[in-house]
Structure formats: C-alpha cells, structure tokens
Amino acid sequence: MTKLTTTTNLTNPDAVYAAIIDAHRDLTDEQSAAFNARMVLLLANHIGDDDIVLEALNAAQA
Amino acid sequence: MSEPEFKALYQYGYARSPDQDAPERPHHPVVVVGAGPVGLATAIDLAQRGHPVVVLDDNDKISEGSRAICFSKRALEVCDTLGVGEKMVQKGVTWNIGKVFQGEDQIYAFDLLPEDGHKRPAFINLQQYYVEAFLVERAGALANLDLRWRNELCAVAPGEDLAVLTIDTPDGRYEVSADWVVACDGARSPLRTMLGQEFVGKVFEDRFLIADVKMKASFPTERWFWFDPPFHQGQSTLLHKQPDDVWRIDFQLGRDADSALEKRPDRVMPRLKAMLGENTGVALEWVSVYTFQCKRMAEFVHGRIIFAGDAAHQVSPFGARGANSGFEDAHNLAWKLDALINGKAGPQIIAFYGEERERAADDNIGNSTRATDFISPKSGMALTFRNATLDLARHFDFAKAMVNSGRLSKPTPYGPGGLNTPDEDDWANSVTPGSPPVDAPLENDAGERIWLLDALGADFTLVCHGCDVKAAMPADMRIVTIGRNVTDSLGLFAQRYDTRPGSCLLFRPDQYLCARWRHFDRDKVIAAQQRALGFG
Ligand SMILES: Cc1cc2nc3c(=O)[nH]c(=O)nc-3n(C[C@H](O)[C@H](O)[C@H](O)COP(=O)(O)OP(=O)(O)OC[C@H]3O[C@@H](n4cnc5c(N)ncnc54)[C@H](O)[C@@H]3O)c2cc1C
Numbered sequence: 378m379t380k381l382t383t384t385t386n387l388t389n390p391d392a393v394y395a396a397i398i399d400a401h402r403d404l405t406d407e408q409s410a411a412f413n414a415r416m417v418l419l420l421a422n423h424i425g426d427d428d429i430v431l432e433a434l435n436a437a438q439a
Numbered sequence: 440m441s442e443p444e445f446k447a448l449y450q451y452g453y454a455r456s457p458d459q460d461a462p463e464r465p466h467h468p469v470v471v472v473g474a475g476p477v478g479l480a481t482a483i484d485l486a487q488r489g490h491p492v493v494v495l496d497d498n499d500k501i502s503e504g505s506r507a508i509c510f511s512k513r514a515l516e517v518c519d520t521l522g523v524g525e526k527m528v529q530k531g532v533t534w535n536i537g538k539v540f541q542g543e544d545q546i547y548a549f550d551l552l553p554e555d556g557h558k559r560p561a562f563i564n565l566q567q568y569y570v571e572a573f574l575v576e577r578a579g580a581l582a583n584l585d586l587r588w589r590n591e592l593c594a595v596a597p598g599e600d601l602a603v604l605t606i607d608t609p610d611g612r613y614e615v616s617a618d619w620v621v622a623c624d625g626a627r628s629p630l631r632t633m634l635g636q637e638f639v640g641k642v643f644e645d646r647f648l649i650a651d652v653k654m655k656a657s658f659p660t661e662r663w664f665w666f667d668p669p670f671h672q673g674q675s676t677l678l679h680k681q682p683d684d685v686w687r688i689d690f691q692l693g694r695d696a697d698s699a700l701e702k703r704p705d706r707v708m709p710r711l712k713a714m715l716g717e718n719t720g721v722a723l724e725w726v727s728v729y730t731f732q733c734k735r736m737a738e739f740v741h742g743r744i745i746f747a748g749d750a751a752h753q754v755s756p757f758g759a760r761g762a763n764s765g766f767e768d769a770h771n772l773a774w775k776l777d778a779l780i781n782g783k784a785g786p787q788i789i790a791f792y793g794e795e796r797e798r799a800a801d802d803n804i805g806n807s808t809r810a811t812d813f814i815s816p817k818s819g820m821a822l823t824f825r826n827a828t829l830d831l832a833r834h835f836d837f838a839k840a841m842v843n844s845g846r847l848s849k850p851t852p853y854g855p856g857g858l859n860t861p862d863e864d865d866w867a868n869s870v871t872p873g874s875p876p877v878d879a880p881l882e883n884d885a886g887e888r889i890w891l892l893d894a895l896g897a898d899f900t901l902v903c904h905g906c907d908v909k910a911a912m913p914a915d916m917r918i919v920t921i922g923r924n925v926t927d928s929l930g931l932f933a934q935r936y937d938t939r940p941g942s943c944l945l946f947r948p949d950q951y952l953c954a955r956w957r958h959f960d961r962d963k964v965i966a967a968q969q970r971a972l973g974f975g
Binding site: 410 | 827830837
C-alpha cells in the first residue's frame with residue numbers, strides 16, 4: 378500500500394518551488410548541500426511516518 | 440585491532456594438570472576455551488550449577504590497559520548471579536547521565552535510567568582488568584572449576600558427539616576430549632579459524648587514540664562526548680571517569696593517522712593539555728591506538744562447539760556492547776547446557792542459543808555500526824547530513840534523537856515465539872514474553888528491601904500475584920508469591936509487569952520472561968516450561 382502523496386498537494390506549487398530556489402541563491406555548493414540536508418531532516422521528521430519517508434526515498438531514485 | 444604489550448597486573452601460574460599424566464585421554468563434559476570475561480562467566484555459571492568445567496587460557500596474566508570500561512545494568516545483573524556484581528559496583532563508578540557537545544555547546548543530554556526502583560544503575564565504569572580479576576577469584580572458589588593457565592588450544596577434531604582438543608603447555612602437548620566445547624577465545628578466535636569459519640562484516644578505517652590518564656579533576660561522573668570540540672577540531676572526543684582517579688579520553692584521529700607516532704607521549708600530552716588546560720596535572724596510565732570492526736559468524740553453534748563473546752561477534756566500542764553482550768551470551772548459554780546435560784531439555788535447545796544470540800548480535804552490530812557511521816561518516820554527503828543533524832539539534836528537539844554518539848548497551852528482546860510462549864490474555868504496555876527482565880523493589884517477610892531479580896532462582900521461577908499455587912506445582916519449581924512471602928508495597932512490580940491479583944509470570948533461568956497468564960493454570964505453566972526447554 379502506498380501512502381506517499383504523489384499528486385499535486387500544494388496550493389501554490391510555483392511559489393514554493395521559487396522559494397526553494399531562492400533559498401539557495403547566495404549559497405556555495407557546500408552550503409547548499411548542508412541546507413538541503415537540514416531540509417530533508419526537518420521534513421522527514423514532520424512527516425512522522427517511517428513508511429512514507431522510506432517510500433519517498435524510493436521515489437526519489439527515479 | 441592492535442594488540443599492545445603491557446605489564447602484568449595480576450600474574451597467575453601454570454600448574455601441571457593430572458590430565459597430562461593420564462594413561463588414557465581424559466574426557467570432560469565441558470571445556471571452555473578462553474579465560475576472558477565471557478569464558479569465565481560461562482564457566483562460573485556452569486560450575487555453580489554443579490558441572491565440572493575445565494577452562495583453558497593461553498596466557499597466565501591480566502595485563503594493564505583496560506579495554507572495556509562501561510558495564511551495563513544487565514551485565515551487572517548477570518554478574519550478581521555469578522557472585523561478583525556487588526564487588527564490581529563497589530569498586531566501579533556509577534553513572535546514568537550522558538552529555539553531547541558540539542564545539543563549545545552542549546546540545547543534548549540523556550538519562551539512561553530515568554526511574555528509581557532498580558537494584559543496579561544503568562552503568563558503572565570499571566577497568567576490565569578488575570572485572571577479570573574478580574571473575575578469576577570467584578572461579579578459584581569453585582572446586583569443580585579447573586582453570587588452566589598457559590594451556591593453549593592448538594588443534595581441534597570435531598566429532599559427532601564430542602570434540603578432541605590438543606593443548607600446548609610449557610610441559611608440551613596433551614589431548615582431552617569433551618562433550619561440549621565453548622569457544623570464548625576472543626575476536627581473533629583460533630577455534631573459529633580451525634573450523635574454517637568466516638567472520639564477516641564491516642571494518643572502519645578511522646583510528647582512535649585511547650588514553651587512560653590519572654588526574655584530579657572535577658568533571659562530573661557523566662559520559663561527555665564532543666563533536667568537533669575547540670581543542671580537537673574536526674574530530675570527536677570522549678571523556679569518561681573510571682575508579683582510582685583514572686579518566687578515559689578517546690580522541691578520534693581520522694584515517695591517515697600514524698598509530699606508532701600518535702601513541703608517543705610527546706604527541707599525546709599536547710592533545711591532553713589542549714583539552715584539560717596547561718595546569719592540569721595528568722599522568723598517562725595507558726595509551727593505545729585502535730581501529731574498529733563490526734563482524735559476526737554466520738552461526739554460533741557448530742555441532743559440539745559453541746561460540747560466545749568476541750569469538751562469535753565483534754562490535755565497535757561506541758555503545759559498550761562487546762563485553763556486555765558477551766555476558767548475556769554466557770547467561771543465555773549456561774542454563775541451556777545445564778538442562779541438556781542433566782537430561783531435562785530437548786536437543787534443540789542449543790540451536791535456540793544460536794538463534795537468540797545471533798539475533799542479539801545483529802541488534803548490537805546494527806547499533807554500533809550506526810553510531811560509528813555517525814561519528815566517522817564514510818562519505819562527504821554522510822558528513823553533510825551528520826553536521827546538519829548536529830546543527831538542527833541546537834534548535835530543535837527532534838534532531839537530538841538523531842544525534843548518535845553511541846546507543847548504550849541494552850539487552851535484546853528475543854520476542855514471543857521460539858522458546859517463549861506468546862500471550863493469550865490482554866496485557867497493557869509492559870514486559871512481554873521473550874523480553875529481558877525489569878527489576879522491581881520488593882520486601883521480604885521481615886519487611887526488608889529485596890529485589891525481584893535476586894528473588895528469581897537459578898532455575899525457572901513462577902511469580903504469582905496474590906495467589907498461592909505452591910501445592911499445585913512440582914516441588915522443584917521455584918515460586919515467589921507477591922502478597923504472601925514477598926510484598927510489593929510500592930506497587931512497582933505490579934506496574935512494571937501489569938499484574939493484577941491472579942496474574943502469574945514464568946521467568947526462564949536467565950531471568951527473561953518466558954510466559955504470563957492472567958490466571959494460574961498448571962498445565963499451561965508446565966507446557967510453557969517444556970517449550971522453553973526446547974520440547975516445543
Ligand atoms: C578500546 C576498547 C574499549 C572497549 N570498551 C568496552 C566497554 O566499555 N564495554 C564493553 O562491554 N565492551 C567493551 N569493549 C569490548 C570488550 O573488551 C570485549 O568485548 C571483551 O573483552 C570480550 O571478551 P571475551 O571473553 O569474548 O574475549 P577476550 O577478552 O578477548 O578473551 C579471550 C581469551 O581467550 C584466550 N585465548 C585466545 N586464544 C586462545 C587459545 N588458542 N587457547 C586458549 N586460550 C586462548 C585469550 O588469551 C583471552 O584470555 C571494548 C574494547 C576495546 C578494544
């Protein structure tokens with residue numbers, strides 16, 4: 378059974394996408410990598426469901 | 440692992456055994472190979488149960504330089520049954536609290552025993568050589584335990600129902616045969632090699648400098664772990680107190696460090712001064728450089744030869760799971776061998792030793808591998824995530840749980856199934872069948888404090904809440920009746936095991952919970968005991 382939402386789930390996907398890109402604007406590659414790692418960890422915890430996180434890890438291999 | 444040479448703290452002597460002059464090859468029910476903590480624990484347990492046991496060790500001394508320092512609550516509980524627990528706690532330094540720092544700041548603290556009402560603390564720190572010396576002393580008090588120093592096992596011929604051992608001594612070689620051989624000959628186990636068994640797993644490349652130093656310092660009795668401290672940038676450091684004003688300080692050195700160079704006092708002292716300040720008087724007790732590995736044998740039981748301790752599995756020290764899990768191996772094995780030798784168990788029982796302790800080894804290896812990976816990340820991205828976790832832990836609670844400076848040794852539950860009878864009644868959150876015991880304070884007839892784990896016998900024990908079932912049970916079943924011969928005035932036993940009047944709990948000889956019922960039923964108790972004896 379899949380639990381990971383893969384259909385559009387944000388009210389304003391363009392704005393969120395832009396915000397993510399924006400957050401990296403002045404960062405070096407190294408800072409960006411660190412930033413992304415913090416994001417992944419924050420979001421994984423927020424999801425709060427181990428199975429969904431594992432599914433997302435799979436989906437991201439695509 | 441490097442094997443430094445050190446001076447002897449305890450020197451025992453070789454003595455010629457009558458076996459060496461026997462006209463025919465002598466036979467023994469049990470021979471234990473290796474007088475490290477695990478071999479000694481196994482031998483003492485079996486000897487206490489009445490079996491004659493021969494222990495062989497290629498050495499005859501205990502050297503300075505402690506490997507293990509942290510002994511877990513469960514190891515202490517096992518050592519209580521061996522008669523050395525109290526000595527260890529008296530000599531050791533008790534601790535429950537760990538703190539984790541990044542740079543100059545504390546980011547996380549944990550309490551390993553957040554509740555009262557246990558006989559033993561979460562951990563003590565005690566040099567391994569003291570533990571070994573206490574065990575040797577205890578072994579010497581058992582007339583049926585024959586400890587043979589400078590007896591090196593040099594060949595084995597495994598047979599269907601015995602094994603023949605060739606032993607080398609200062610007087611030359613001799614042979615014995617044994618019904619059972621317990622291989623506790625350490626991480627490099629010659630016996631394992633003789634049987635052609637592999638030892639597979641992960642080798643870590645990072646080198647660690649371990650310095651045991653003597654100093655008068657006012658640090659609290661806590662485990663302090665730094666990621667990237669100002670005095671040792673880019674690496675980790677651990678500080679932990681031992682008895683005799685000795686402190687263990689453990690510096691991560693990275694992959695490329697030169698072990699011989701890093702051990703030199705003129706290299707070690709500046710590291711210590713940077714950490715402790717120029718003016719702290721420190722004397723080096725022992726310095727060594729290690730690399731670590733996490734490995735196990737595929738199977739611990741090979742016919743009549745049974746592996747335990749480091750010979751069967753090896754972990755990195757982050758989590759203090761080596762000797763501690765070895766004590767658990769010994770405790771798991773001894774009662775099973777005892778029951779089998781006495782004709783009370785089914786032949787399967789030894790396979791269950793393998794099953795249960797292989798599961799525990801996976802648990803310990805998993806935990807210690809994850810900790811080692813966190814402390815010394817293997818790739819650039821692993822390091823990025825590690826540092827991201829540490830950064831987040833400064834601000835957010837959730838990330839503290841991901842910070843891994845070592846998940847400290849806890850006994851592994853074996854789960855219901857196998858030797859342990861699954862529940863048929865409803866129980867709230869509490870100890871489940873197949874789980875290690877949780878201690879609780881009780882009072883005896885005279886109103887004195889006693890402990891649940893001390894009240895359990897060396898054999899199966901049925902603990903009943905309020906119902907006296909003695910008359911219904913075979914005379915050799917140990918029965919503890921809460922509310923009759925012992926009292927649970929604080930109610931902690933009832934709370935921890937979710938018992939009500941009528942509840943009955945069956946504990947295995949290794950104190951693991953084996954089965955439980957809301958109401959006593961003689962046949963069910965007997966069936967659960969038979970199942971635990973391998974007749975299931
Ligand atoms: C730096 C460091 C820190 C550690 N810290 C901890 C800790 O805090 N807590 C913890 O629980 N564990 C810790 N450990 C692990 C712990 O030291 C080991 O797990 C423990 O010593 C294993 O005990 P053992 O009896 O299985 O093997 P060993 O202690 O290695 O004993 C094996 C014995 O077998 C003998 N032997 C070998 N070959 C033969 C032969 N052919 N014939 C006869 N005898 C033989 C050896 O002489 C030796 O006496 C640490 C290890 C290291 C390196």
